Amino acid sequence: MKRRHTANEVVRRENEAVIFDPSAKLKGTISKIFHIFSDTEVSTQEPGIRHCQGISMRNEALTVYISGGYSNKKRDMPRSSCCAWFEEDHPLNTTKRINVNSRPAADIAATLIAVQKALNFALIHVVTTSAYVTGTFTQYCTKWESRGWTDTKNEALVRATLARLRQRSAVTTFQWVKKEDATPENKKPATQARDTLTEQEIEDLDLSIPDPFNLTGMELATATQALVGKFWSKLPGYEDRGICPKCKTTEDMEHILFQCTAPGQKLVWRLAQILWSRSKWKWHGRNLGLLLGSALIPFPPPPNTASENSELQEANWQLRRKKMKRKKSNDKLSKNGAQRLYIILLSKSAYFIWKLRNECRIKHGSDPEFTHPDTEIENRWYNTIDTCLSMDRAMVNPAKFGKLAIDPNLVLKTWNGVLHNEDRLPDNWIRTPGVLVGRGYPETGGKSRHR
Numbered sequence: 001m002k003r004r005h006t007a008n009e010v011v012r013r014e015n016e017a018v019i020f021d022p023s024a025k026l027k028g029t030i031s032k033i034f035h036i037f038s039d040t041e042v043s044t045q046e047p048g049i050r051h052c053q054g055i056s057m058r059n060e061a062l063t064v065y066i067s068g069g070y071s072n073k074k075r076d077m078p079r080s081s082c083c084a085w086f087e088e089d090h091p092l093n094t095t096k097r098i099n100v101n102s103r104p105a106a107d108i109a110a111t112l113i114a115v116q117k118a119l120n121f122a123l124i125h126v127v128t129t130s131a132y133v134t135g136t137f138t139q140y141c142t143k144w145e146s147r148g149w150t151d152t153k154n155e156a157l158v159r160a161t162l163a164r165l166r167q168r169s170a171v172t173t174f175q176w177v178k179k180e181d182a183t184p185e186n187k188k189p190a191t192q193a194r195d196t197l198t199e200q201e202i203e204d205l206d207l208s209i210p211d212p213f214n215l216t217g218m219e220l221a222t223a224t225q226a227l228v229g230k231f232w233s234k235l236p237g238y239e240d241r242g243i244c245p246k247c248k249t250t251e252d253m254e255h256i257l258f259q260c261t262a263p264g265q266k267l268v269w270r271l272a273q274i275l276w277s278r279s280k281w282k283w284h285g286r287n288l289g290l291l292l293g294s295a296l297i298p299f300p301p302p303p304n305t306a307s308e309n310s311e312l313q314e315a316n317w318q319l320r321r322k323k324m325k326r327k328k329s330n331d332k333l334s335k336n337g338a339q340r341l342y343i344i345l346l347s348k349s350a351y352f353i354w355k356l357r358n359e360c361r362i363k364h365g366s367d368p369e370f371t372h373p374d375t376e377i378e379n380r381w382y383n384t385i386d387t388c389l390s391m392d393r394a395m396v397n398p399a400k401f402g403k404l405a406i407d408p409n410l411v412l413k414t415w416n417g418v419l420h421n422e423d424r425l426p427d428n429w430i431r432t433p434g435v436l437v438g439r440g441y442p443e444t445g446g447k448s449r450h451r
């Protein structure tokens with residue numbers, strides 16, 4: 001108790017992020033340990049690399065700024081609202097006029113919609129100027145729960161939010177920012193929430209408590225499947241925006257991500273395909289169907305090498321069986337790794353193209369001739385993928401990520417064959433500094449070692 005209290009004091013003083021501990025309930029006790037670390041440590045072990053923004057994989061972090069709005073100028077006629085703001089023009093940004101009876105309740109409601117919007121698989125950073133929100137979810141909620149919620153204000157809201165937080169398969173962190181330290185991003189949701197107070201239509205909050213069986217850690221494949229599909233299937237609402245100014249044809253999601261003649265689209269997919277060609281696996285192509293279903297693509301095992309076969313024949317049957325077994329599980333891990341890389345490349349590339357397109361339209365909307373230079377696209381794309389690699393390397397640490405830590409062997413398999421100067425790296429390169437993905441086509445004769 002003493003320790004948590006002290007920990008929270010530190011957080012309040014230094015505006016650091018605190019991890020929400022989803023296992024608190026599973027352990028059956030009030031959580032004893034809180035991991036506290038600074039922003040840079042959350043994102044990566046290497047200095048200078050930040051979270052990339054966006055949605056798709058668990059190794060991608062998403063920052064969401066939240067705020068409630070509340071006013072009771074006419075007594076007994078309170079008005080309330082809440083806002084979850086990700087970044088400018090982000091499709092998940094949400095502001096609602098709601099019906100709660102206090103400012104803190106509106107802040108919790110903002111947390112709830114942020115968690116409902118952000119997909120389970122994305123690591124999210126909740127940033128707020130409400131100490132009530134951070135205190136509730138990093139300090140008090142387990143205590144309230146153990147007392148049966150008898151003395152909890154806003155019980156329904158807190159419980160619904162807590163259940164959603166526990167259901168997430170990725171890490172959630174909370175960061176409290178003092179009002180006087182608020183950045184423009186911190187102020188964004190507060191302004192939007194305030195502006196929404198005057199709206200007439202009140203929206204219901206979803207206070208349902210999801211199935212308790214999904215407490216933690218969905219399998220990668222299913223979660224990614226749900227995640228990728230959910231995100232992109234939301235976006236077709238943007239079809240209404242009409243005609244692509246470059247191609248003069250209808251601009252739907254398929255067009256933006258896979259057909260547009262604006263420079264980003266083709267180049268990004270070429271880069272993805274070049275990187276993939278370093279692995280030993282077949283490229284399955286790219287289209288909206290594959291993007292939505294990328295977790296279901298079957299990966300055949302890589303062809304056996306001659307030496308492996310003869311080796312297997314030589315061994316006696318017991319040894320052979322042992323080897324077969326080991327080979328089987330190794331093949332399975334290879335397949336999972338390959339599939340993971342495929343999902344990363346597909347979803348990252350698609351999201352990156354979407355971002356480039358938005359930058360053209362929104363930031364440079366007044367200049368229809370604007371295009372991103374190829375070198376910029378190339379550098380940013382490699383940075384995006386390198387950041388995923390760094391996140392993967394950071395996420396193998398069970399001391400920091402507990403049950404959410406990724407199996408280091410899976411990380412090794414995922415990136416096997418696609419790294420820069422891979423033959424000069426040690427077999428286990430996870431802790432080797434400066435590991436990057438390879439650029440350009442692989443040099444001929446380059447071999448991957450682990451498949």
Ligand SMILES: [Zn+2]
Pocket residue numbers: 244245246247248255259260261262
């Ligand atoms: Zn176009």
